[in-house]
Amino acid sequence: MTAVHDVERPLADIPREFAEVFRAHLGDIAEEMIEEIRASVPEYSRPSGTYEHTVRRAVEEALAGFVNRAGDRRVSRGRLLEVYRIIGGGEASEGRPLDSLQSALRTCARVAWRRLATESERLNLSRQHMCDIGEAILVYLDEIAAAAAEGYAEAQARAAGELELRRRRLLGLLVADPPPDARAVEDLSRSVGWTLPRTVACVALAPRRQGELPRPALPPDVLADLDRPDPCLVVPDPDGPGRQALLHPLLSDWIVAAGPAVKLGEGAVSLRLAGRALELTRRGVLGHDTVIRVADHVSTLMIFQDEALIRLMEQTRLAPLRGLRPGRRDRLAETLLAWLQSGYNANEAAARLHIHPQTVRYRLRQAVELFADQLKDPDGRFELEAALRAWALRTQRRDARL
Structure with missing residues (x-):
């Protein structure tokens, strides 16, 4: 995890009296900020549930952190930034855009600036103090926004990794011999948003050169596992429109052998035949400058079966x-x-x-x-x-x- 470094970046020279005025009115200021966020940020306009909790926590933590640091320079920002990393991660998990949280933080800054303008005369703040406090608010906003963005990115990466693992597990079930229970396939396919097709074709792959190859660009419904000992794909409904051509972009990096279309539960048969065709291709029995389709070489596979x-x-x-x-x-x-x-x-x-x-x-x-x-x-x-x-x-x- 790439952490935001807990190195103190001092806030401006804010009078302690200003921090104490803010502290005395944190509850009122928080409610004002929450109301403005609800009015100006559509994602947080709902009055209850996780939206309410997220907004209130973000506002209260931001206010308390600002006042504490303004009033006491010895206060560490580490906990605050970790809280905002968690908040950012939660936003990613809820599927809300990061822009919504950042808009909410900017709204908080506007409310804080208005309160500053209201209290400045009573506290006899100079123009320089006003500028210093305004700069401190912006610096503070950047810090917590960066922490939230980091947590958001980490959560997205974790979710993508977990989704990829489940897709690979689904591929493994589809090519398993003997085939697993159909309910296991249905449950896993539902969890990754993969619509069960009528037929599938398995594709066996072999790298054309040593070293790490770029990940091929494939349609989202094509399952891929290029890290297993026998890299392969599962292509749903392979006889559908445009499906024959989708493998051609792989040819620059991979030798490609496509098995026949089979019913769900027979993926192991398609993969075995594709693997046999790939073996003959690598030996030079079949050409490797195009996609090798088992259906076009049945007699050759029969001849070389034994x-x-x-x-x-x-x-x-x-x-x-x-x-x-x-x-x-x-x-x-x-x-x-x-x-x-x-x-x-x-x-x-x-x-x-x-x-x-x-x-x-x-x-x-x-x-x-x-x-x-x-x-x-x-x-x-x-x-x-x-x-x-x-x-x-x-x-x-x-x-x-x-």
Whole structure:
């Protein structure tokens, strides 16, 4: 906490008689100040409740503190400033603007100056004394206003921190496996003002560089926890208007993988799939220059779900390629995969590969000869295509490193 330093800043040379006159009429002066505050500051116009208590305490503490310090220079201002820090914090907790309290203090200063003008002739105050007392009132007002502002800022920071902690706790509930009781989610969402959506999508993140990254600017309904070991977001109603684009500003600092939209209670599934896509992205299997969406890469995630199994499939299904030179082997595998993905259409395969159809047909004659048995069997064709796709993804990653 940044405290207002308790270093005496002497008030002006105020005659003790003036302080004693004020002390004798503190009750009347306080009531006059309170009435003027009610009339001029709308936030404090209510006649009862916390408003009444706050106004009365602020006025009485300010008056007593001023008179005590004017009458006795040995009086410390530490307690007074702490009281005003507490008052400022209370205003923040009540949701009232700090301007209202500062307006109330200025109103008190006006009333004090009027009383000064009224009593000055009876006390035979010189013009210099009048100026000194006026300056003392302004100095004193600045001190207690600064203390109130400090307490107000501290309370706001605490409230923001507590709200952020509850939002993170809510995110944790939404991605928990097994999911928590729905009532716990409802209660926590209500406490942070988060409207329960029909669906959510979880987003897995990985930093693109070492060091502290700036906090991304996100809509208030997006829950974020970037400090957990697996940084992530929860996006409500991800298929709504404009939701697809909200992740793009993160790309300069983060690798972003978005899981599928799921019902509440299934967030762990969305996060797990997003995390798997993020892992493949970091390994180079998937590109990372845009938002990786699980829905666009389902077959790749299926292929790499069990890599020991896919390696076994490659060894079995791609065995006919082992005896070929690397260049020829890669060209045949690439052409065969394009042909299978094109529905056995050589022209379309040629367009995919940006080569002449005759070249495709030449390579296919060799490939069909090597894989004839597998191509005749539906299960064989399915596994062959899966093995070729895994090979192609690994080849792309290898070529990207060269």
